[in-house]
Amino acid sequence: MVDFTLSPSELATRNAARTFASAHLSTAKAAYTQIPSHAERFQCLQPLYAEAVKAGLIKGQIPIPLGGTSSSLLEAAILVEEMSAVERAASLTIFGTGLGLTPLCLAFKPQFAEFLIPFLRAEGTPLASLVFTEPGGVANWLEDGAPGLQTTAHLEGDTWVLNGEKAWATNCAGWDFKGAELQCVVCRCTNPDIPADASPASRIMILMVRREDIVASGDGAFEVLKHQQVAGWTAVSGPHIKYTNVKVPTKNVLCAPGEGAAIVQMSFEASACLVGAMGTGIQRAIFDAALEFSKSPRGGTVPIGDRQSVADLLIDIKMRTETSRYLTWKAATKIHSDLPNYDNCRELALEAKVYCSDAAVKSAVDAINLVGVSAYDLALPFTDLLNDAMVLPIFDGGNVGIRRRALQKLFMSEGYKPWATCYD
Numbered sequence: 001m002v003d004f005t006l007s008p009s010e011l012a013t014r015n016a017a018r019t020f021a022s023a024h025l026s027t028a029k030a031a032y033t034q035i036p037s038h039a040e041r042f043q044c045l046q047p048l049y050a051e052a053v054k055a056g057l058i059k060g061q062i063p064i065p066l067g068g069t070s071s072s073l074l075e076a077a078i079l080v081e082e083m084s085a086v087e088r089a090a091s092l093t094i095f096g097t098g099l100g101l102t103p104l105c106l107a108f109k110p111q112f113a114e115f116l117i118p119f120l121r122a123e124g125t126p127l128a129s130l131v132f133t134e135p136g137g138v139a140n141w142l143e144d145g146a147p148g149l150q151t152t153a154h155l156e157g158d159t160w161v162l163n164g165e166k167a168w169a170t171n172c173a174g175w176d177f178k179g180a181e182l183q184c185v186v187c188r189c190t191n192p193d194i195p196a197d198a199s200p201a202s203r204i205m206i207l208m209v210r211r212e213d214i215v216a217s218g219d220g221a222f223e224v225l226k227h228q229q230v231a232g233w234t235a236v237s238g239p240h241i242k243y244t245n246v247k248v249p250t251k252n253v254l255c256a257p258g259e260g261a262a263i264v265q266m267s268f269e270a271s272a273c274l275v276g277a278m279g280t281g282i283q284r285a286i287f288d289a290a291l292e293f294s295k296s297p298r299g300g301t302v303p304i305g306d307r308q309s310v311a312d313l314l315i316d317i318k319m320r321t322e323t324s325r326y327l328t329w330k331a332a333t334k335i336h337s338d339l340p341n342y343d344n345c346r347e348l349a350l351e352a353k354v355y356c357s358d359a360a361v362k363s364a365v366d367a368i369n370l371v372g373v374s375a376y377d378l379a380l381p382f383t384d385l386l387n388d389a390m391v392l393p394i395f396d397g398g399n400v401g402i403r404r405r406a407l408q409k410l411f412m413s414e415g416y417k418p419w420a421t422c423y424d
Helices: 008-025 028-032 038-044 046-054 073-084 089-106 110-120 211-216 260-294 308-338 342-371 382-390 399-411
Strands: 128-131 152-156 159-166 182-189 204-210 222-226 240-249 253-255
Touching: 008 046, 008 073, 008 089, 028 038, 028 089, 038 046, 038 089, 046 089, 073 089, 073 260, 073 308, 089 110, 089 128, 089 182, 089 253, 089 260, 110 182, 110 204, 159 182, 159 204, 204 211, 204 240, 204 260, 211 240, 253 260, 260 308, 260 342, 260 382, 308 342, 342 382, 342 399
Parallel strands: 128 182, 152 182
Antiparallel strands: 152 159, 159 240, 182 204, 204 253, 222 240
């Protein structure tokens, strides 16, 4: 029997998220919007992040078998929705560390335990980052005959030497812009022993770069080339960075050449569910604001919500929000229960990412049309909500260039069973 009742653990997660959001996130935006620089806005959130660490929100993104408190991806989705409904930028910094740790959790071996220790303590402000996207884009990173990733690594003795540029990786530069505590850097191996005609995937590896590795590599090894000023999520840090001869010990190889691509893809399928939850949370905020506005008569004799045109827009927003939530929950449940069978569980995650992110943009536009020109006033939340929603279809694997193409390939694959996800 299908049951959407939250378990005691899931209910506790929801309540903890609501408590944290009310205590810390509800006032965050008013504080950081007084700061012009988006980079400095990010830095001003460090005390809030410290509270998140104390509240167990970082440890809560690490699976229980590895010492964390996360019992399922569904609980993570519940957490993300609750926090995204209140404030997005500070929340994404917290979730960005979870994404940064995902490759480590998926490819975990006992010898990697030391890399998790800073994130299992309920102290400090450690940041992690999955460093993947490059300035030239990554939609075609595994295409045969293409140049592939331009961030490269080669082995010199017992040290890997990392070079290249990355962009848009949440938290990658750390609080002081000298590097996060842990960066899981996706790169292309250029060792000469790999055949020239080897597939792009056979060269992909993941290196775990820590602050001490950057310091040991000398001045200029890690640089921030540019802090983007962005339309939404204006207190998030994901700058354009450059690695120059960063020396990484061989013990820091999370995924050897040929093993990295699968872990990257699995990491982003898991995060696809969480983008679905972000879309759901944003739509909650959109609906709440639109509903409140609809209770005013706006110069008429009845609340505008009594007008059919306004009511229809409200109904559409509410239905999209509910649909987004349940697709996200289904996808998260499938990923959590069936992740070793990668091809069996990824479809719903991809669909959740595409549908919920597109739905958030549509709902934001519908709310603006419902309100009318008053929505253009920055004193109301509608343009901010649209700016936040707009990034969902284009980050974490763009819907057009990556997510829909993955679905296309899946649909056309041999033996694809279109309705297996319904009941299996």
